[in-house]
Amino acid sequence: MDFIDYNRKVWDIEVENNNVWTQPVSEEDIRNAKKGEWDIVLTSFKTVPKEWFPLPLDNKKVLCLASGGGQQGPIMAALGAEVTVFDNSPKQLSQDILVAEREGLTIHTELGDMRDLSRFDDETFDLIIHPVSNCFVDNVLPVWKEAYRVLKKNGVLLAGFSNSIEYIFDLKSMNNGELVVKHKIPYSDIKDLSEDEFKELITDQNEPACFGHSLEDQIQGQIKAGFVIAGFYEDKSGDSPLDEYINTFIATKAIKL
Numbered sequence: 001m002d003f004i005d006y007n008r009k010v011w012d013i014e015v016e017n018n019n020v021w022t023q024p025v026s027e028e029d030i031r032n033a034k035k036g037e038w039d040i041v042l043t044s045f046k047t048v049p050k051e052w053f054p055l056p057l058d059n060k061k062v063l064c065l066a067s068g069g070g071q072q073g074p075i076m077a078a079l080g081a082e083v084t085v086f087d088n089s090p091k092q093l094s095q096d097i098l099v100a101e102r103e104g105l106t107i108h109t110e111l112g113d114m115r116d117l118s119r120f121d122d123e124t125f126d127l128i129i130h131p132v133s134n135c136f137v138d139n140v141l142p143v144w145k146e147a148y149r150v151l152k153k154n155g156v157l158l159a160g161f162s163n164s165i166e167y168i169f170d171l172k173s174m175n176n177g178e179l180v181v182k183h184k185i186p187y188s189d190i191k192d193l194s195e196d197e198f199k200e201l202i203t204d205q206n207e208p209a210c211f212g213h214s215l216e217d218q219i220q221g222q223i224k225a226g227f228v229i230a231g232f233y234e235d236k237s238g239d240s241p242l243d244e245y246i247n248t249f250i251a252t253k254a255i256k257l
Contacts (some may be wrong), residue, residue, distance in 0.1 A: 001190060003209040004088060004113050008138050010208045011089035015069075016193030021131075024095045030103045033078035040072045042131045042160030043235035043249035052112025052231050052253045053127070059079045060126040065147065066114040066133035068092025074099040075106050076129070084125075084132050086110045086117070088136070115142040125150045132160040132249060135210045138188065140217050144225040148256055157227060157254040166240055166248050167212030171201050174241060219252065227254035 231253030
């Protein structure tokens with residue numbers, strides 16, 4: 001299947017359903033950001049340490065990668081950055097446009113696949129913000145390679161992603177509160193679910209097609225692309241039965257030297 005097109009349609013529906021990752025920041029959030037009081041997240045709960053950012057952000061070129069929803073992009077714009085929000089969902093991008101128009105901010109939006117940033121020249125951006133989202137593509141290595149290419153020297157990549165341990169469990173059983181080990185990592189909803197399972201658990205529920213990547217691809221993949229990992233933390237997902245046992249979200253700061 002064309003999972004990029006499928007996931008685009010699903011995330012458009014998620015905007016209509018008010019998914020937490022589609023809820024734009026408030027007027028108060030923007031007012032506070034303009035006063036220097038701000039935070040953003042790459043994962044569900046923990047805010048990104050301020051020392052991870054190339055401060056000040058005024059006039060910095062920022063790419064919010066697979067980061068539509070009117071959240072990170074508007075905050076960066078309110079801080080004076082030149083912001084481009086890149087996302088696979090038109091309706092997610094519309095949330096950034098909504099905030100920009102509401103608050104008088106300048107935000108450029110681009111529709112596309114996070115694995116292909118060919119529309120951008122080498123060494124364009126000072127900062128890339130990439131919250132948890134690469135579980136929606138089958139291969140994360142092109143994401144890291146392209147992020148490295150479009151960052152300037154000493155540019156920073158702030159990324160959130162999942163610990164794919166969640167994907168070793170049978171999805172139907174996990175939805176019913178049971179943890180039954182079934183799958184290997186790397187994992188793919190498309191390849192590892194039967195046609196009937198995919199229909200019942202994914203398409204019938206308007207769920208996005210997900211992929212569980214190895215931590216080697218997530219972390220060593222950044223290093224292989226040329227980055228130096230300079231920061232790391234873990235967080236709970238907020239909607240996983242594994243939250244009781246392990247943090248399933250990870251955030252990293254990587255620098256292009």
